[in-house]
Amino acid sequence: MRIILLGPPGAGKGTQAKFISEKFGIPHISTGDIFMRNITEGTELGKKAKSFIDQGLLVPDEVTIDLVMNRLDQADVEEGYLLDGFPRTAYQGEVLCRMIRKGGQVLDAALLIDVPSSYIRERMPGRRICRFCGASYHLQFNPPEEVGLCDHCGHELAERRDDHAEAVEERLKVYEEQTMPLIEFFEKKKLLLRIDGTKEIEAVTREIFEKLSTLENHE
Ligand code: AP5
Ligand code: MG
Ligand code: ZN
Numbered sequence: 001m002r003i004i005l006l007g008p009p010g011a012g013k014g015t016q017a018k019f020i021s022e023k024f025g026i027p028h029i030s031t032g033d034i035f036m037r038n039i040t041e042g043t044e045l046g047k048k049a050k051s052f053i054d055q056g057l058l059v060p061d062e063v064t065i066d067l068v069m070n071r072l073d074q075a076d077v078e079e080g081y082l083l084d085g086f087p088r089t090a091y092q093g094e095v096l097c098r099m100i101r102k103g104g105q106v107l108d109a110a111l112l113i114d115v116p117s118s119y120i121r122e123r124m125p126g127r128r129i130c131r132f133c134g135a136s137y138h139l140q141f142n143p144p145e146e147v148g149l150c151d152h153c154g155h156e157l158a159e160r161r162d163d164h165a166e167a168v169e170e171r172l173k174v175y176e177e178q179t180m181p182l183i184e185f186f187e188k189k190k191l192l193l194r195i196d197g198t199k200e201i202e203a204v205t206r207e208i209f210e211k212l213s214t215l216e217n218h219e
Contacts, residue, residue, distance in 0.1 A: 007113035009171040030084040056170030110186035113197035128157040
């Protein structure tokens with residue numbers, strides 16, 4: 001299965017990606033998580049991406065597309081993958097579709113986790129993340145078992161560098177201007193599955209699984 005996840009910042013893409021990737025046995029590839037890891041490790045890629053991410057802006061297409069194309073060249077994604085946070089511009093969408101076509105493959109679905117901006121503004125201040133394994137928590141809606149520690153790996157949880165109010169506003173604006181056109185792009189290709197992301201985490205997962213189970217079995 002080849003699936004992409006669309007949705008505003010904080011929609012729950014990363015949260016749901018963990019469940020989808022487990023159920024279908026496909027690698028979860030989050031461009032945001034890859035950038036964050038590189039920033040933490042101080043790599044060249046991290047240095048290139050940092051100022052854009054901190055301001056809530058997109059990392060330029062040439063950097064991001066190269067990164068994803070290299071990742072999709074690896075052996076573990078031959079049978080499928082779940083892309084979280086890519087594509088995010090019309091151009092990224094075109095490049096991905098061209099690449100999939102060239103490889104004689106198909107994209108199964110573009111899942112849109114839809115959440116209005118008012119919900120996002122309320123959700124963001126409560127998010128905590130594990131920098132070690134990428135898991136995402138929420139002080140109120142998805143607290144870890146032990147306060148301040150990751151359930152999966154025990155590392156300390158932290159706030160995300162781009163979750164302050166100013167960056168969130170910028171990310172919402174960027175989403176509206178640069179990513180929302182992709183909704184229509186995938187709708188025209190009859191690949192869009194709209195999910196109500198305002199419900200509880202478990203209810204959102206259920207809706208995703210129900211909608212994915214209606215797809216034809218491509219491979
Ligand atoms: P990225 O990391 O992709 O950020 P994003 O799209 O802004 O999305 P988030 O990761 O913030 O949110 P999410 O939807 O994963 O939500 P989560 O599950 O954590 O990208 C970061 C930056 O990298 C970008 O700004 C850009 O600079 C750069 N970048 C990345 N990809 C790029 C690309 N393709 N091109 C160019 N630049 C790129 O959930 C959020 C919170 O809500 C958590 O606290 C969670 O516990 C809680 N929650 C989840 N679901 C629910 C629910 N149903 N009810 C209540 N709370 C919930
Ligand atoms: Mg995420
Ligand atoms: Zn962890």
